[in-house]
Each structure stands twice: as C-alpha cells, then as structure tokens.
Amino acid sequence: MTYQEWFREDRLPHIYCTGCGNGTVINCTLMAVDEMGWKKEDTAFISGIGCSSRAPGYIVTDSLHTTHGRALAFATGVKLGNPDLHVVVFTGDGDLAAIGGNHFIHACRRNIDLTVVCMNNQIYGMTGGQGSPTTPMGALSTTTPYGSAEPAFDLCELAMAAGANYVSRWTSYHVKELTRAVLTGMQTPGLSFIEALVQCPTNYGRRNKFKQVLDQVEFMRSHTVLIQKLKRMEEQGEKFPDPVIPVGEFVRRNRPALGVKV
C-alpha cells in the first residue's frame, strides 16, 4: 500500500491556501502510518478546530473533528474506550497551546498512548492571523500590530516537562526527518508529541517579511540546528546563531503510560 491510498480522493484538492505547509505534514504523517502497516479500520484521526485541524477530513479512516482545543480530551476518551485503536491527533498551535493548553499538559502527564502531530504555524491561521502563544517575539499579527511583546511557548520543552514519552520537532521542509519522527513516535508507547513547524503564507508569512512561500521555507531550512549540536555548542561556550530553531529528538523515554494495548 502507499500513503496516497489513505487520502480521500473525493475531497481533494483540500482548502488550504497555496503553499500552506499543512498539506506536507499530512503527507509525512500518512507515510508514517503506512510504514507502520496499520489497518484503516483500526486507525482514528482526531482534531480540534483550525486550518490544521481540518486534516482528518481528507483521510479515509474514521475521524473526529471536535471542538476547539479539545482534540486531546476526545482522543483520551477514544483511546481509553478502545485501546486497540491507533489514535493520531492533528492539532494547531492555537488549538493545542492556547485554548487547549490544559488538556495538553495533562495528556502528557497521563502519558496516554497517542501520537500528537502539531502543525505549528505560529499564528491563528483560520480566523485571520491573530497572535498565538507560539508567535515569536517581535512578529506581526493582527493582534500584535507593533510586534509581539511576549515570549513564546516552546511546545517541545512543555511536552517534555509535562511527561510525554517521545518529543521531537521538525519542519515542513524536512519531510524525511519529519516522517521518521512521526514513525518513531507511533512506535513509542505513551504520548508522542511531534511538532512540525509549518509556513502559513497567508496569515503569517505575508505580514512577516516572507513575501513568497519559498522565503519562509528557506528561513526554516537555514535556521534549524540539531538539538544535539546546540547542546554541544553550549558546553563549549559557543554563541548560538540568532534566531535559531532547535530541531530533532528532544526525548525518548519509558515513563509509565496509560491506555497502552496489552
């Protein structure tokens, strides 16, 4: 089987804007699902609300498109109700870290056997570009017209501190690495959190000096550094490049997990 067979052909092309990174993340996730060899009947995709959260609607399996921020709460119910199901959550930065922030930390604490893929475009894409908890300092959005004055959440650090068993970050440029990370996440029992930084040309890029789709992707390509390399640089007292996006595997461990199929 190929990953293309997991798409609902009748629903394509999807509604995402030209050059939106969400479509790439769906490709990578489905490729990982396909490599896992899961059956369509045994797999469920759950999401909240947002552009990113529309992803399950383009996939042939059963899915739940739930209320804003509650994807993890619904997914917890699905997984505990039927631990035989493979449950994958698609969510956005707003969905996961703003309105759904509390569900996020508690799902990580409980370490429920889910794979959570967060498409982080650092903005509320669907509602027209309001700032989110991951909007970088200085970035423009409709709610931060003079540049965001707040420090942003690091979702990976958050997931790690809250107790997730597997945490990693890649971007929509790093398709092979992202696919491998999602695959490893799916193989790891407990909560696996994969953050995929994505370009949102319409609501983020346009306002933040990325005039073309390729400009923002090029930025992600050239500003990502492996987390291991950053640690090494820190030990040797070297200065980090600025800005820098740490990518790679943040943690893989074996804390007690909930809802693991026995």
Next chain:
Amino acid sequence: MKLVIDERRCKGCNLCTLVCPYRIFRPGKTPNRKGTIIPELDRPERCTNCRLRHLYGRTLCGMCQMICPDQAIRWEEEKPNEPHKVAIEY
C-alpha cells in the same frame, strides 16, 4: 515511468522547485485555464524515480512528491513509443 503534475490539484506554490536535486521543476510562466501558474518540467526523464523505480521496486527520492502540499505529483506508466521515453541509464 514519467513524472506528471496534476493540474487539477497544483496550486502553483513552487515548493517542488526548492527540493529537486536535478532542478527538474522550474517556476512556470503562463497561467492555465484556472489561472494557476503550474511549474514547468525541465527534462523530467532525468528523475531518479522515473529511471530506476521499476528496478528497485519502490519509490526513490520522492522529495517533490512528499513536499507537495497538494498531492499533485505522481509517476505514471508510459504508453509504448511515447515521445518522452525514459532510458534506464542516463
């Protein structure tokens, strides 16, 4: 095999032009019927996947297909004696 861009799906973002090691994709120039400017293919028979997919029995490289956010890139079997016949060695 030959490389095709599905015009019904491509939205013209040009992400494929960024990833192909052979630079097979080039930004297009003329809008199609829908007003989308589809990338042009520069000698697509050079693509590793076109040449060696059957030999290896799996997708090789495939970067363009993976990054395409609109699932518009795929490979098709060629009909016999098609003008753009792909040779195994290039």
